[in-house]
Amino acid sequence: MRTEREQRLIDTVAWVRIEDGRILCARPAGKDIFYIPGGKREGAETDPETLIREIREELTVEIAADSIAHVGTYEAPIPDALVRMACYTAEYSGVLAVSSEIEEIAWFTYADRPHVPPVDQLLFDDLVADGLLAR
Template sequence: MRTEPARRLIDTVAWVRIEDGRILCARPRGKDIFYIPGGKREGDETDAQTLLREIEEELTVELLPHTVVHVGTYEAPVPDAVVRMACYTADYSGILTASSEIDEIAWFTYAHRDDVPPVDQLLFDDLVEAGLLAR
């Protein structure tokens, strides 16, 4: 009996910011694909700590910790790994601005689903089904 080797887990958190039926996405410096803003935890950070740090680093705004709400966790395979993305909404203060880590920010509708990675596509599917993301 042959067993599949365990895939490495890429554990991430993401900020789901929806305005006017569009979701905020960011294209990291040097990459061709857009992602839901967020990133990987450092050390023993909690999801909330990771989220607050990553969003400040990427988009130069401060998320308001008391407004952070978990909206879902998604998993999708990528070559040699599985990406897990814990998604949160939160209010923020400041002006959304791409940092030196980010080449571009954009507001996507469901029509842009193919422009994001597979794990992000799962979130897009749920958001459009819930009537939160415009087609």
């Protein structure tokens, strides 16, 4: 059994895209839960590099690098690990579409909070408190 110090860290980057009070969420192929789009860095990638690559892979759009802005970093435990999610807003070009990695995209309000993982729920809480996410 790992101690807290030895707890495995899952370090992720996420794209916070809000339109009309709803946040974009994606359900990966073979999963039952929705996530904020994004993913894990590869090698020595920076957060912006990871964000651009992951969103291109998942949603087939291009993030405008000069528009990326950090909105917060959240942490939540899951069994045998701690998830850290650095969240960024950014403009994009192209048409949002699912890729081979993503089975479904949806626009969630705060009422959909139970359908996302604990770390995403923390983001939902802040967004609704800031008046950015509809209830």
